[in-house]
Amino acid sequence: MRRTRKRVPCSEGWVLFDWDRQLMDLFSDSLVIGLTQHAPLILAAMGFALIYRLSGLINVAYSETITLGAYIGMWINTTFDLNFYAILLPTGILSGLISVATYLAIFRPAKMRNVGVLEMIIISFGLSIFLRHGLQFVFGYPLRFYDVPLPDTIWVLGVGVSSFRLLALASVVALALLLYWFIQRSGFGLQIRALASDEDLAQVSGIRPLFVTVLIWFIAGAAGGLAGAFYGVGTAVAPLLGWRQFLFIFLVVMVGGVRNIGGVIIVGAVAGVALAAMTLQFGQALYAQLVLIVGFVLILKVRGRRLTEAAKV
């Protein structure tokens, strides 16, 4: 995405105005670019947070759920010649099913064997590596693309955005709200939250842990898969697609707070806008990522210290 508007020429008397104007431009540019480009981040972070909150598991292999979603979407799109919006439903379902399969095949047995937290992370790391290179093995190195018509450019706040990304944002917002409603408001959500806070108690109150857990993995998988499809259609599909986003998803969830999905959404949006703003400012996406990583880790450090103070044994 390029800046499409000319800057106001700078002249002596107009410096202040100009500076304000530039700041406003930067703000609106980053808002639009950030939200449209990084909308999938919010969706993925919500899915990641769901699993983390329910089982305390940091699922590194979630990055491959995203990648798989991108590949599944592309495969449906190119094989059956379906338009992008028609593939969302099957992509979500298939990604959800794969996510459930990884739970049943690996994480559930691991939990039954009382594998430690650290070992659980290493297992998910192993799964992530396995899946990522499995995709590499099957699909090879070349980038792959969705077969979609060239998008129109729509002007929002003076920034040109592809219709496609705008629709992606709209879908992400809709899905995010749906997910939010599902977790925070619906009856199922209540069961999920009960299970997350106290498994034994939840079981006594008649909640079926296996069913609810499978449901969570399904929803999280679907969210991740769809995020992958949006990432994939926005750029290209490659085996590293999900892994490249993983650190940011992880950071957003950690900073946003596992306890509430709303925090994850807000921090996800802020991260997206901040990335866009810094990319525009530095002219270098990598610097933007650098600053975001350092900033978020520092936030965790400062907050972590406070938390441990209060929770020392």
Next chain:
Amino acid sequence: MNLDWLDAFLLFGTFQVVMVIGLALLLHLQLGLARIANFGVVGFWAIGAYAFGVLFTKVDWSIGEPWPFLISMLFGTVVAGLAGLLVGWLIADLEIEGVLVGTLGFATVVAILVTTERGLTGGALGMGGLSFPFDIGKTKANELLWFGILFVVVGAIFYYVWRVHRSPYGRLLIAVGDNEPLARSLGKPTFQTKLWLFAIGSAGMGLLGAINGVMVHLLIPEGIGINVTLAAIVGLVLGGTARVWGAVLGVILTVGFFDIVVQSYLPLPRSWYTQAIPVLREMVFGAALIIVLLVRPFGILGDMRRDKLIRSTHRD
């Protein structure tokens, strides 16, 4: 010296195995004893290599060899150690999530800086000009000598780790990993302990990175991916995270199998080695992590046996 018997691939593969053993041994102190999930091994390894390379190639040295080389090596080690101190400070009082995100983040930051700071690191083109501090004839002879030096360094790391198991410091590390609040209540400064553990481990990883850089002559951003971290972790986990010999055995069975046996002894079509084998290697490593931790969580050698150790060291 006639070195025709020595296959260049074999030498290079063995070099990699010994180097990864060194990394796994250092990781063993952090992951196996103190239970700190360092997923940023490659970051420390890379920062050591690049710090060495930058000082060695960019400075107009007025003193003769081998001083520039040695000073640069020391510089790489110290810079990696300082990075370890910084990362340690960031994560030492965080929960495991924080440790994971901090170390992964650090490795990513190093990868970003290597790519962006072209003036120093050569960016995506890579940084060349790293050469052996000696010249004893053929390339192979030089490489063999360099391998010998690596072997001595890793041997020293092994001896250090082996001694740590038999010293009060090792006992402290185990206590910190086992029950940190209890260790703290016994007056142990757990935060500082982790901090220094990170600094020392990272310095060692940085030194190994610099040594590896000299062997490969060219540092490129693709060379500092997660696969370096993975190699150390998979070896350690397979052999046994809590055992000194675990790192050695595990790395030989994993990296050794692919980089020596498959590379030099299996009659596979040439084209496989550039395309399929590296990818398959990572797939097998990933699967190995899952299977080992599900079936035999303490690895081949099993959990540490302090009772045996105590009986043998304090026989009376």
Next chain:
Amino acid sequence: MIDVANAPTVTRPQIRIEGAVKSFAGRVVVDIDELVLGDSPIEGLIGPNGAGKTTLMRMIMHSAKLDRGKVTLRRGPEEDVEEVVLSDLPTHRMAGLGVVKSNQVIMDFEKLTIWDSLLLSLAAAKYEHPHRIFSEAPLFEAHAEEAREYLDFFSFADPTGFAQSAGEKKLLDIVRCLLLKPRFLLLDEPTAGLPDELTEKVMEAIRRLASEGTSVVIVEHDLNVIWSISDEVHFMAEGNIILRGPPQTIRENRTVVEKYLGEGHV
């Protein structure tokens, strides 16, 4: 270690708690205006469940952060009392000052043997630096005798192995504390889960420690232990010390005691 017998001018260390408040989720658990612990060699702290005894101990150790208030350690000879504000210190500094607490719930190092645990407790920081990879022998030489004394005294079954039973782990926890050479020792239900003969031995060790100048505070549900060992008893209820005095007085203060502890315990 200070030779207590030859240093009669050294007064017992005291811990002063001032205006200390701690609440969990809005409920005030401890609210103490002023309390000095350590006037007598061994002081008992009793009270009904939920009175805040364990929380108070954790506040002293600064393992539970105070909402407000101050905890001070006073030690040294009368003419030159040194005051240290404990509530400003990180937890690991406590042991260095001689303030040590045993744990109410079982806390153990699962990977360390009994010998390891004792040596860990005994090892000063100078032995534990990363570069001191040859310091096991000197450490063993300097302290093995001491460790052996305790191992024999409490007759551990296999000190080169791991603590097996809950009782053994509990005992090990106390021994670890004793080896730190505490100047002010807090014991949170030290005898819970211990067989009678070991309880006796623990008490004997504590008496000996107290006679050498260490101040001891015991929280205990087994009141027979309290009556027999304490020189003074604090009765705590609803987050505050409501009664203090010699065991006999507390024991006979039937109205308060009956109200909280019932006839059977007296």
